Amino acid sequence: MLAFAGNSVLCRIALRETGIDAASFTTIRLASGAVVLWLIVRFFLRAQAGGGNWISALMLFAYAAGFSFAYLSLTTATARCCSSGRCRRR
Numbered sequence: 206m207l208a209f210a211g212n213s214v215l216c217r218i219a220l221r222e223t224g225i226d227a228a229s230f231t232t233i234r235l236a237s238g239a240v241v242l243w244l245i246v247r248f249f250l251r252a253q254a255g256g257g258n259w260i261s262a263l264m265l266f267a268y269a270a271g272f273s274f275a276y277l278s279l280t281t282a283t284a285r286c287c288s289s290g291r292c293r294r295r
Contacts, residue, residue, distance in 0.1 A: 215275050227273035
């Protein structure tokens with residue numbers, strides 16, 4: 206839970222306190238994450254590279270981009286609630 210909250214706060218700070226736009230921010234986040242995962246698999250696990258799944262990659266980008274744009278207007282509590290899947294109507 207602390208990691209999710211920390212991620213939310215860091216994303217908000219990056220988007221509000223710097224000149225980067227949400228689309229560029231999302232692209233940098235996902236590209237750097239992909240590089241780190243590739244390095245882990247390549248050097249530490251010594252596994253053969255898989256084929257990957259482009260549909261899953263596009264869905265991840267859509268999810269991340271949606272939240273990057275939402276961080277510009279949602280409150281912290283609302284974004285946290287939605288990202289954890291705990292939003293319910295009563």
